[in-house]
Amino acid sequence: MNSLLKRQIRKYLSEELTNHPDINVFLDVIDRSYDNYDEQFIMLQRAMKISSDELFEANGLLKKDTDRQQQIIAQLKNVVDTLRGSENIEEVVAHEVEKESKKFMDLMSLKTQEIVEINKQREKLLKELEHQNKELSEYAHMVSHDLKSPLRSIDALTAWLKEDYGSVMDEQGKHTIELIRANVEKMDALVTGILEYSTLGKKEETIYPVDLNLLLKEIIEYIEIPDHIEVRVKGELPVVNGDKHRLQQLFQNLIVNAISYNDKEKGWVEIGYQPKDDMLQFYVKDNGKGIDKNYFEKVFKAFFKLENSQKSIGIGLSIVKKIVEIYKGKIWVDSEVSKGTTFNFLIKNK
Template sequence: MDNKEVVLLKKALERQKKARRQAERILEEKSRELYETSHQLKETNARLENLLSEKTSELEGVFVNIVDPYVVMDLETNVIRMNSAAVQFLGYDFPNEPLNLSTLVHPDYKKYTLDALKQLYSIGTLKNYRAKIFLKDGSLKFVQVNSSMIYDKNRKPIAAQGIIRDITGEMEAEEQIRASQNRLSTLISNLQTGVLLESEDRKISLTNQMFCDLFHIPVSPDQLKGADCSNAAEESKHHFTDPEGFVKRIEKILKSKKLVLSDELEMKDGRILERDYIPIFSDGKYKGHLWTYQDVTLRKNYKKNIEAQKEKYWSIIANMNLGLIEVDNDDVIQLVNQSFCAMSGFSEGELMGQKASEIIHVDEKNIIVEKGKERLKGKSDSYQVKIRNKNGETRHWLISGAPRYDETGTVVGSIGIHLDITAQKTLELQKEELLVELEASNRGLQEYAHIVSHDLKSPLRSISALATWLQEDYKDKLDDAGVYNLQMMQEKVEGMDKLIDGILKYSSINSETLERKPVDLNTVVNDIREIIYIPEHVNVIIMDTLPTLEADATKMHQLFQNLIGNAVTNIDKKEGIVSIGVEEKDRFWQFYVRDNGVGIPEEYHEKIFKIFQSIGNEERSTGIGLSIVKKIVDLYQGEVWLESEVGKGTTFYFTIKK
């Protein structure tokens, strides 16, 4: 190696040593810096650990003391932690009872909950999640949850936390509000009144089908929501008889913003609408208005007809003989007609505005006060009063009173129709006096009948005795004609005796002498069969068992004896049959006595029930028997009639009220 190379090598070694010393110097400086940085990092880390410990303690305090239920769950919705409020609300003994929150969700909210979890995992927060959940005791609650994700240091999601709020009361209230809104909507939809609700800027908030129908709007109410009504008056004015007046009226109403009721609108098609305007204010601020429309065509026409009828009938009432008066609830006269003025003696001017009870002098004032109270209760009735008119004359009135109502059905007074019955009342009093006199006369006649019958029978008995003596004393000297005449005399006397007995019986039949006790009619008929003469060829048969009546035994005996005796004496057949029967009706008994005798001509069917009337020239008949029958039947509020065919027989029917 030459010198030149050695020199170069030495120089290279020196540069290398120099570079090594420089690198060592730099390394020493960096080491010192690194030491200082490491020391600083240790101090900073210590401070961070202290801060983290402080923050962790603070969070623990917040977690323990939070009022609302607070829950931390893993990504599988398993509960990791919950505070005491959550334990108390959910009812689970955590951590002794593992809990997965997804099991609490009501089936109706399962899909909604899955979508909400996806949102939480995706964006990291979930606000105002609402669901229905089951608690441990099986009860249901509505809850609202606000939650957020929890991440590790690498921003990887590891859990979620959330605060639960019980909103069951709010949800139930909202449900009630929705139900009320639905009911209100249904009610409005089915109203027979057209409804239009407009906002403050004339936009339609609500309407119904009736509104569309009234104005022939060819769309549904839902399609009208939000429509601008600013020009609606101009667009619909052609429906009305006064188009410009309709528009101006709406502009005036909207400008004043004051309540308007019963605005009447006449339409070109003949209909009449009634419109209401109701402004809506909230805290003094105008929020819109409500229009309502109702078709009152029928009511208006009906009212016009009523007014016409009222005018017509008032004209009749004003001129009829019945006095009419109307008073209010304070008895103040509101209306009278001319007939009432004539009846009372007062003029219309003297009566109007006066209290009826003070100006009309009624003998029994209490009855007017009592009837007035009854009117206020809506009762009607009729009654009689005695009054003194303006001239001081006593008159009798028949009053028919009724309450008077207004259009709302409230009693506002009463109306009375008065009939002057003074003449009838006088006749009634006279009739009562006559009845008293008649009763006294009847009693006198009955007494007279008994006296006369006794006075008449006494000479008849004497005549009968003389005739008997003559026949016995002179029977050897009398020829056939003389004997016949004496016999005829005896028969006439006997007939006269029967006639007197019949008259006495007839006159004694009246309701005052009736007794009421059980009478077995079967016994009555059997007794009659034993008493009266019944020829051998005649049979008296009871066809039906006869009833026992509460009646007068003597009158029942007279009734059946006259009918059976009449039947027996008028049978001309070799085999005579008299049948007696009965049929029970709802309110009476219907009896019959039937014979197969000679029959009665039709012209005698009514005549034979009158006193002293008999059939043909039957000399033995007194003409009283069937009249006694009718009088007894009348006493028992019954009827008597007959059916007969000459030569075949007769059936007498009669009824007795139960």
């Protein structure tokens, strides 16, 4: 306990109370009360300090809000004073509207000039692109002609070698001749495919009704179909307004592709149709090798081949995709490895 407080208490006690055995207990109780009061006082001081800090921060925010409000009031007052000082409020408002309208019209004029300039550049690019496409088409025809001529010569020469010297050639020589002719045939098909791909959509097509039932019958009779594979058409197919040659390319490439990649002992290829809103939806389905889902998009790219087949040139499905796009449609594949593949495509009846 505070020593001064002890002295003062003892000063006013009688001698009997001063020497009383319980006096120390009494003084200890007062001492503890004094300590408890000090702790509470310290806590009160801390609370007051925290409250004071919070109050100071709140006052600062309040002052900022007040200042902003005063600025807004001052701005409004200036507007009101301006309007009151004007003889005609409508003239002031009309002037402001006219000023803003002029800014808007200037901006619109600037943007219009920019659009006109962009359209000029666009027309220039389109003309350049049209010119380049024309040159590319002419170049493709020229290359096709220049390549096909020596290919035919090589094929004819190998045929003469086989005919004239077949009796003196061993089996290895005959096999080499056949390899040369097979590669010439593949090269010829590749040149033809490149020419067809490069010219698709470049010329105006004649549109007329094409009976797909008759077209599929002609394709099935024309192409080479192995004995262990059946090609069937499910149901009645529609009459389509389009170009017979392009539609033949479309179905024939899909059917030949399905036959080429069928590894089953008893294989089949099925062609079917169903209406789809304002489009026509077809499918070419098989029970062949199937395609891994990682290649669903890649198979439509030019020169992409899933297998290094001697007969495949890797351009058939890219031609199919381009023809479908000419008919404002889309094509996609559903497949499961070892179970088969379905090529679905939508085309618009022109």
